Amino acid sequence: MKIALISSEAVPYSKTGGLADVAGTLYREYIRMGLDVSLFVPLYKTTSVKFADSMTDTGISLDIPVGSDIQKCRLFRLAAKGSPPDARGQVYFISNADYFDREELYGPPEGDYPDNAARFAFFSKSVLEVCRKLKLKFDVLHCNDWQTGLIPLYIEALRLREKLFEDTRTMFTIHNLGYQGLFPPSALDLTGLGPDHFTPEGIEFYGNINLLKAGIISADMVTTVSQTYAKEILTPDKGFGLDGVLRTRKDALYGVLNGIDYNEWNPAADPALPASYAQSDAAGKKICKQALISHCGFTGKSEMPILSFIGRLSEQKGIVLLAGSINELMRRGLKLFILGRGDAHLEKLLRDYAGRYPGDIFFVAGFDDRLAHLAYAGSDIFLMPSVYEPCGLGQMIAMRYGTVPVATNTGGLADSITAETNARQDMNGFLFNEHSLPSFTAGINSALQAYGNRKVWAKIVCSAMGTDFSWPGSAAKYLELYKGTAHNG
Numbered sequence: 265m266k267i268a269l270i271s272s273e274a275v276p277y278s279k280t281g282g283l284a285d286v287a288g289t290l291y292r293e294y295i296r297m298g299l300d301v302s303l304f305v306p307l308y309k310t311t312s313v314k315f316a317d318s319m320t321d322t323g324i325s326l327d328i329p330v331g332s333d334i335q336k337c338r339l340f341r342l343a344a345k346g347s348p349p350d351a352r353g354q355v356y357f358i359s360n361a362d363y364f365d366r367e368e369l370y371g372p373p374e375g376d377y378p379d380n381a382a383r384f385a386f387f388s389k390s391v392l393e394v395c396r397k398l399k400l401k402f403d404v405l406h407c408n409d410w411q412t413g414l415i416p417l418y419i420e421a422l423r424l425r426e427k428l429f430e431d432t433r434t435m436f437t438i439h440n441l442g443y444q445g446l447f448p449p450s451a452l453d454l455t456g457l458g459p460d461h462f463t464p465e466g467i468e469f470y471g472n473i474n475l476l477k478a479g480i481i482s483a484d485m486v487t488t489v490s491q492t493y494a495k496e497i498l499t500p501d502k503g504f505g506l507d508g509v510l511r512t513r514k515d516a517l518y519g520v521l522n523g524i525d526y527n528e529w530n531p532a533a534d535p536a537l538p539a540s541y542a543q544s545d546a547a548g549k550k551i552c553k554q555a556l557i558s559h560c561g562f563t564g565k566s567e568m569p570i571l572s573f574i575g576r577l578s579e580q581k582g583i584v585l586l587a588g589s590i591n592e593l594m595r596r597g598l599k600l601f602i603l604g605r606g607d608a609h610l611e612k613l614l615r616d617y618a619g620r621y622p623g624d625i626f627f628v629a630g631f632d633d634r635l636a637h638l639a640y641a642g643s644d645i646f647l648m649p650s651v652y653e654p655c656g657l658g659q660m661i662a663m664r665y666g667t668v669p670v671a672t673n674t675g676g677l678a679d680s681i682t683a684e685t686n687a688r689q690d691m692n693g694f695l696f697n698e699h700s701l702p703s704f705t706a707g708i709n710s711a712l713q714a715y716g717n718r719k720v721w722a723k724i725v726c727s728a729m730g731t732d733f734s735w736p737g738s739a740a741k742y743l744e745l746y747k748g749t750a751h752n753g
């Protein structure tokens with residue numbers, strides 16, 4: 265089986281969030297499984313700076329129509345200069361300096377780049393053009409999020425008239441329904457699609473075009489990143505206006521929980537940590553906590569629990585709730601670590617609070633992978649008060665590092681955190697039901713109460729560290745879906 269993974273970001277080449285972890289790690293997992301897989305990603309500025317020595321210019325240059333323009337797609341592939349391609353896998357970088365040689369992937373904190381429709385229509389078309397040029401006959405094109413939503417729609421038409429695509433099946437994975445790729449009707453021209461697609465059954469959405477909808481209506485299989493979220497998005501409450509459309513695809517809709525990369529996230533061998541530790545002996549975690557305390561300049565007793573938040577600063581992540589809880593957390597003498605990048609107004613909100621509590625709150629507005637590792641390891645409790653959460657990786661990473669999550673009972677948080685010991689799993693975290701301040705603080709209180717009892721806490725930490733969030737199970741599920749042998753539910 266020949267598989268293409270197509271994503272607008274993938275670790276280690278580019279990352280703004282969980283999509284990158286999923287695409288990059290799934291690619292490596294498929295290689296580990298001995299599968300024939302290719303990964304397609306844009307060649308961003310950060311990628312070319314960091315990986316200049318690991319990639320080769322294929323010399324292939326293609327003309328891609330974008331509206332009335334013709335844009336050049338130059339194709340690079342992963343392989344140290346002069347070395348042959350890796351027979352087991354192939355990473356293709358789609359390059360166009362105008363579109364991708366920029367500071368950010370999608371835009372600065374103030375807002376998206378205004379030409380994102382053109383940039384990702386270009387990317388989607390380029391991938392198919394590369395398939396043609398290199399005669400790559402894939403069995404499955406696994407597309408991700410709105411940036412690649414046009415691909416299944418293009419394939420629907422192409423497989424009727426092009427032998428190369430006649431047996432190609434498409435999978436479209438929704439990583440977050442809140443980001444739909446909405447553009448004015450004038451953007452239709454950029455996609456190359458005719459006005460017959462600008463209908464309620466097509467990609468029209470309340471007068472705009474919707475690229476996520478393009479993927480949903482046309483892919484052979486639609487998946488999302490947890491089973492609970494797969495159910496939630498069928499409801500008006502969490503469907504972002506697309507619940508009706510999704511209900512029409514209910515029989516082709518599956519939930520597959522993401523995993524995390526056990527090589528990158530491994531407290532027993534993490535080069536970013538001052539000490540290593542494992543489930544059987546968590547002594548190293550104390551050293552990591554000390555290092556985090558020094559890094560943050562936290563004052564007071566080191567037995568005090570450190571609570572942390574790492575994630576995008578967006579309404580979705582419950583930043584307003586987090587900020588709302590701060591006075592109460594400070595009243596109790598707790599320490600709070602926050603690392604996040606995102607909306608300017610949320611950044612300001614957190615900065616204002618942090619300024620009020622020097623020595624107690626440490627806030628970094630930015631993206632810092634190394635610091636994230638130290639914080640996952642050095643803190644005690646991980647806060648994830650998301651309004652909704654398709655899967656969420658932060659809670660899984662935290663658990664792997666023995667940091668116990670307090671999270672909203674929604675989506676993938678509900679599917680990965682066991683808040684009450686049951687026949688299959690010991691309790692490994694805390695869930696709160698209602699997205700409100702009293703409910704959130706009650707969740708934190710339960711965690712603090714458990715923290716106060718050394719034996720109880722050790723058991724929860726041990727269970728959290730032992731929960732399996734590795735990729736093999738989820739990769740096998742995707743493979744079943746590609747082969748058409750999976751059952752829904």
Ligand code: ADP
Pocket residue numbers: 280281282283285440574575576603604605630631632633636655656657658659661
């Ligand atoms: P998202 O909705 O952003 O995809 P996830 O929880 O699925 O959220 O994944 C977020 C990933 O990005 C995690 O690996 C998390 O550690 C990382 N991350 C998010 N924000 C930052 C940041 N500011 N610095 C470092 N890592 C971050």
